[in-house]
Amino acid sequence: MAEKELRRNMAVLPIGTVRKLTDLTDRQIRYYEAQGLITPARTASNQRMYSLNDIDRLLEIKDYLLVGDSIANIKRIYAKQAQHESDNISAHQARQALQSEFLNLVGFKVNQNRKGL
DNA sequence: CTTCTTACA
DNA sequence: TGTAAGAA
Numbered sequence: 001m002a003e004k005e006l007r008r009n010m011a012v013l014p015i016g017t018v019r020k021l022t023d024l025t026d027r028q029i030r031y032y033e034a035q036g037l038i039t040p041a042r043t044a045s046n047q048r049m050y051s052l053n054d055i056d057r058l059l060e061i062k063d064y065l066l067v068g069d070s071i072a073n074i075k076r077i078y079a080k081q082a083q084h085e086s087d088n089i090s091a092h093q094a095r096q097a098l099q100s101e102f103l104n105l106v107g108f109k110v111n112q113n114r115k116g117l
Numbered sequence: 118c119t120t121c122t123t124a125c126a
Numbered sequence: 127t128g129t130a131a132g133a134a
Contacts, residue, residue: 015119015121028127030122031127047119
């Protein structure tokens, strides 16, 4: 389930492809980046490389703009979204820590004493 | 040929 | 946002 996200985040598309896929101009795509709405990767030759998630975000941005939302507003939306993301990660880490403690308490040895299985 | 940056009659 | 110029 995490491998799929990893692939979605792989930057493999040049701006030309993104332009065709989103119907946005290069100018707009670069402008939104300048505004911090997207952060495409860069190749060794400084070429921007976009991921499938970048495409989705650009399409989303286009919709927000169409409905009349401002760049500043969209920026805040993604800022809070990132906040919730990190909150979820913390919750996940907390759960793992608790499970780890639990296993030790009960006496299980993960990755140890596997011969009996 | 495609993309990058910078600048503006 | 568009577009031109020069470099990469």
